[in-house]
Amino acid sequence: MEDYAILIILFLMAVCLLILTVIGYWGVFCKAGEKGWKVLIPFYNEYLLYKIAWKPSICLFKWLCLFLYEVVSVTLNAGVLLDTLQFALPSIAFGLTVTLYYSLSRAFGHGFGYTVGIMFLPFIFVPLLGVGRSRYIRPDKYRDKF
Numbered sequence: 001m002e003d004y005a006i007l008i009i010l011f012l013m014a015v016c017l018l019i020l021t022v023i024g025y026w027g028v029f030c031k032a033g034e035k036g037w038k039v040l041i042p043f044y045n046e047y048l049l050y051k052i053a054w055k056p057s058i059c060l061f062k063w064l065c066l067f068l069y070e071v072v073s074v075t076l077n078a079g080v081l082l083d084t085l086q087f088a089l090p091s092i093a094f095g096l097t098v099t100l101y102y103s104l105s106r107a108f109g110h111g112f113g114y115t116v117g118i119m120f121l122p123f124i125f126v127p128l129l130g131v132g133r134s135r136y137i138r139p140d141k142y143r144d145k146f
Contacts, residue, residue: 017123024122027130028052028104032138053104054139062096065089108134 025045026036032052039045043063050059069089072082098119105114108129117125128134 020123021126024126024128024130025049028108028126028136029130031130031134031136032107033136049104050100052136053100053107058096058100062093065093065096069093103139104129107137107139109137110134 022039025039029039029045029048029052030036034048034052038048047056047059050056066089069086072085072089075082098115101118102112102115105111105118108114110129114125118129
């Protein structure tokens, strides 16, 4: 019975951290001029995050990389090309995610250190962006095209 108590406590802690992160992204969306409830819609929230911080077309490229990774992963005949794609596609998607967080940090006037914080402690750094003193600086060079 003690094992279940630990699992319940860990689950409740994870839910609390998730709620903190959602509240932070809600504030980020509101500061950027989007409606906060849009953070609750899967995939669309990531697309809007790319729109807020960088270019929304990059989000579609990332999804294409992840989709192709899934297609390559279920292929039975593994060759050198497929093995290379299995390594390259998720690496590209990870690089795009890091760049998204860096662009988000820059859009709120922060630097690379804040990017590392968002990557490893999003439940602390995202609420600081959303409900803290950080101000959204609109990246006009990309916004005008969309």
